[in-house]
Amino acid sequence: MTGLVFxxxxxxxxxxxxxxxxxxxxxxxxxxxxxxxxxxxxxxGFVQDLAIMHAMGIKLVLVHGFRPQVNEQLLAKGxxxxxxxxxxxxxxxxxxxxxxxxxxxxxxIEAAFSQGLPNTPMANATVRVVSGNFLTARxxxxxxxxxxxxxxxxxxxxxxxxxxxxDIGAIVLLSPFGFSPTGEAFNLSMEDVATSTAxxxxxxxxxxxxxxxxxxxxxDDPDSPIDTELAVADADRMLAKAGPAPQPxxxxxxxxxxxxxxxxxxxxxxIIPFAVDGALLQEVYTHDGIGTMVVDEKLESLREAxxxxxxxxxxxxxxxxxxxxxxxxxxxxxxxxxxxxxxxxHDGVIFGCAALYPYVDARTAEMAALTVxxxxxxxxxxxxxxxxxxxxxxxxxxxxxxxxxxxxxxWFIKRGFQQVDPEWLPExxxxxxxxxxxxxxxxxxxx
Numbered sequence: 001m002t003g004l005v006f007x008x009x010x011x012x013x014x015x016x017x018x019x020x021x022x023x024x025x026x027x028x029x030x031x032x033x034x035x036x037x038x039x040x041x042x043x044x045g046f047v048q049d050l051a052i053m054h055a056m057g058i059k060l061v062l063v064h065g066f067r068p069q070v071n072e073q074l075l076a077k078g079x080x081x082x083x084x085x086x087x088x089x090x091x092x093x094x095x096x097x098x099x100x101x102x103x104x105x106x107x108x109i110e111a112a113f114s115q116g117l118p119n120t121p122m123a124n125a126t127v128r129v130v131s132g133n134f135l136t137a138r139x140x141x142x143x144x145x146x147x148x149x150x151x152x153x154x155x156x157x158x159x160x161x162x163x164x165x166x167d168i169g170a171i172v173l174l175s176p177f178g179f180s181p182t183g184e185a186f187n188l189s190m191e192d193v194a195t196s197t198a199x200x201x202x203x204x205x206x207x208x209x210x211x212x213x214x215x216x217x218x219x220d221d222p223d224s225p226i227d228t229e230l231a232v233a234d235a236d237r238m239l240a241k242a243g244p245a246p247q248p249x250x251x252x253x254x255x256x257x258x259x260x261x262x263x264x265x266x267x268x269x270x271i272i273p274f275a276v277d278g279a280l281l282q283e284v285y286t287h288d289g290i291g292t293m294v295v296d297e298k299l300e301s302l303r304e305a306x307x308x309x310x311x312x313x314x315x316x317x318x319x320x321x322x323x324x325x326x327x328x329x330x331x332x333x334x335x336x337x338x339x340x341x342x343x344x345x346h347d348g349v350i351f352g353c354a355a356l357y358p359y360v361d362a363r364t365a366e367m368a369a370l371t372v373x374x375x376x377x378x379x380x381x382x383x384x385x386x387x388x389x390x391x392x393x394x395x396x397x398x399x400x401x402x403x404x405x406x407x408x409x410x411w412f413i414k415r416g417f418q419q420v421d422p423e424w425l426p427e428x429x430x431x432x433x434x435x436x437x438x439x440x441x442x443x444x445x446x447x
Contacts, residue, residue: 016286016375017285017286019315019348019349020284020285020286020349021056021057021285023347023348023349024053024056024057024058024204024284025056025057025058026057026058026059027058027059027204027205028058028059028060028061028166028201028203028204028205029053029058029059029060029061029203029204029205029206029207029284030060030061030063030194030197030198030201030203030205030206030207031050031060031061031062031063031194031207031208031209031280032063032065032190032191032193032194032195032206032207032208032209032210033046033062033063033064033065033190033209033274034064034065034067034190034208034209034210034211034248034274035064035065035066035067035068035069035070035101035105035190036065036067036068036210036211036248036274037209037210037274038064038069038105038108039068039069040274040275042274042275043108043109043112044112044115045277045278046209046274046280047109047112047113047115049278049280049281050062050113050171050280051113051127052281053280053281053284054127054171059166059167060166060171060172061162061166061171061172061174061197061198061201061203062109062171062172062173062174063173063174063175063176063190063193063194063197064105064106064109064173064174064175064176064190065176065189065190065191066098066101066102066105066175066176066190067088067248069101069104069105070088070094070097070098070101072101073097073098073100073101074093074094074097077093077097079093079094079097081094082094084143084144084146084148085143085144085146085244086244086247086253087140087148087151087189088151088187088189089146089147089148089149089151090148090149090150090151090186090187091149091150092149092150094150094187095150095185095187098177098187099177099185102175102176102177105175106131106173106175109129109173110129110173113127113129113171114127127171128169128170128171129170129171129172129173130165130170130171130172130173131172131173131174131175132161132165132172133179134157134158134161134162134172134174134197135154135156135157135158135174135177135178135179135188135193135196136154136155136156136157136158136178136179136180136181137152137153137154137155137177137178137179137180137186137188138152138153138155138180138186139151139152139153139180139186140152140153150184150185150186150187151186151187151188152178152180152186152187152188153186153188153192154178154188154192154193154196155178155180156200157196157197157199157200157201159197159200159201162197162200162201163201174193174194174197176188176189176190176192176193178193191208191253191254191257192257194206194208194257195257195260195261198261198266198269199260199261199264199265199266202265202266203266204266204267204268205266205267205268205269205270205284206257206258206261206266206268206269206270207269207270207272207280207283207284208254208257208258208269208270208271208272209272209273209274209279209280210248210254210271210272210273210274211248211249211273211274211275212248212249212250212251212253212254212271212273213226213273213275213276213291214226214227214228214251214271214272214273214290214291214292215227215230215235215238215251215255215271215292216251219238219241219242219251226290226291226292227292228288228289228291228292228293229292229293229295230292230293230294230295231294231295231296232259232262232263232294232295232296235255235258235259235294236259238252238255239252239255239256239259242255251271254271255271255292255294257269258270258271258294259294262294262295262296263296267295267296268293268294268295269293269294269295270283270289270291270292270293270294271291271292271294272289272290272291273290273291276290279291287346287349287351287373287375287376288376301344301345301346302342302343302344302384302385302388303342303343303345304339304341304342304343305338305339305340305341305342305343305353306338306339307335307338309338309341309343309345309350310331310334310335310338312343312345312349312350313334313338313341313343313350313353313369314331314334315350316350316351316352316353316371316373317329317353317369317371319374320371324406324407325406325407325408326369326371327404327434327437329369337355337357340355340356340357341353341354341355341369342354342355342356342385342388342389342392344372344381344384344385351372351373351375351376351381352371352372352373352376352381352382352384352385353369353370353371353385354367354368354369354370354371354385354386354388354389355367355368355369356368356389356392356393356401358393358396358398359426359428359429360396360398361426362426362427363397363398363399363400364398364399364400364401364402364426364443365393365396365398365400365401365402366401366402366403366404366429367386367389367401367402367403368403368404370382370385370386370389370403372385382411383415386415389401390444390446393446394446398446399445399446399447400443400444400445400446401443401444402417402420402424402425402441402442402443402444403417403441403442404433404439404440404441404442405439405440405442406437406438406439406440409440409442412442412444413442415444416444417442417443417444418442418443418444418445419440419441419442419443420441420442420443421441422435422439422441424441424443425441
């Protein structure tokens with residue numbers, strides 16, 4: 001039974017992933033992983049997903065945290081973890097605990113990357129992990145009368161050294177420790193290290209795989225769906241309302257680091273839940289992802305096509321030509337008419353298109369090749385394309401637009417189109433009408 005189903009599910013899925021594999025090959029991702037992920041037993045699956053991304057050509061820097069592990073060490077020594085202003089107060093005992101926790105975690109992470117059992121995602125994988133003193137730190141100091149002692153902030157990231165390591169195919173593993181020029185050790189936060197590293201490398205993505213599922217569309221509603229894409233300006237407004245966010249379980253805790261990274265030149269920052277198996281792969285290799293992506297501006301754009309979009313348009317419409325939904329167009333024709341197309345692009349991938357062929361003497365135009373990828377249908381992209389085509393036709397001073405269709409007449413009728421006889425068509429278009437195909441002619445008049 002599996003053999004019958006597998007090709008019909010795996011093949012379309014793998015093809016849908018291909019544009020992202022091409023787009024991200026050679027790009028640099030910084031991934032922040034809190035210690036809570038390890039405590040929740042998610043390390044092996046998480047490392048396997050990182051190894052898959054590495055095999056697909058993504059350059060990776062992994063920054064681990066160790067909050068629960070340090071707390072466990074402190075409690076075992078009869079000490080109480082202390083925090084202020086959302087940051088650990090690191091006395092001499094806490095610093096020792098942090099060093100022990102970091103050593104143990106680094107050992108576990110490197111061991112996970114070294115697995116090679118048959119019939120697992122790590123089989124035949126050779127992943128080299130490089131660590132080192134890439135971070136220079138400075139003390140937090142005394143804030144509002146609180147002495148943070150050995151807690152520090154990132155002063156400098158040796159981005160050139162990290163870049164050399166990832167360029168030769170290694171994954172760089174960073175612990176949240178830094179050293180001053182005098183050799184003094186400071187306990188840093190994973191979020192500060194990951195953000196500073198992403199900025200220093202001008203990484204393509206900063207991803208926090210963390211305790212929260214993402215940013216809700218309505219922060220006041222606990223049942224609100226996750227906002228899959230958030231502009232930095234919107235994130236800043238949300239952070240202004242949220243105020244201080246001392247706990248990692250609060251959305252603003254990670255959101256402020258994402259916004260900081262994007263303002264400093266990182267193209268995209270993500271908040272992803274580690275509770276969902278494969279969340280990292282879903283976020284990177286699917287259209288809508290699973291968490292929240294923070295961007296300097298909205299990545300999805302509705303715009304007129306250029307000659308650079310021809311390949312994307314062809315790839316989009318080919319499946320619909322094969323099943324007969326669309327009339328097959330020659331590639332030469334699409335290249336010639338590229339400027340007549342409107343496209344919806346998201347993160348460099350074209351997910352929708354439509355063309356407008358004007359017949360100025362008849363004061364009408366044909367809308368052709370209206371296509372939305374099956375992966376994102378039902379999200380209103382068809383309506384957005386139709387609205388833009390109508391705007392373009394009206395700007396030309398035309399009175400109507402028309403479509404020829406054999407399968408989607410009800411969609412157009414719901415949007416104000418009316419059926420007419422093919423004889424209504426402009427003479428030039430009528431000469432090219434395929435009477436064997438018997439397409440319905442639907443017209444939408446503007447006045």
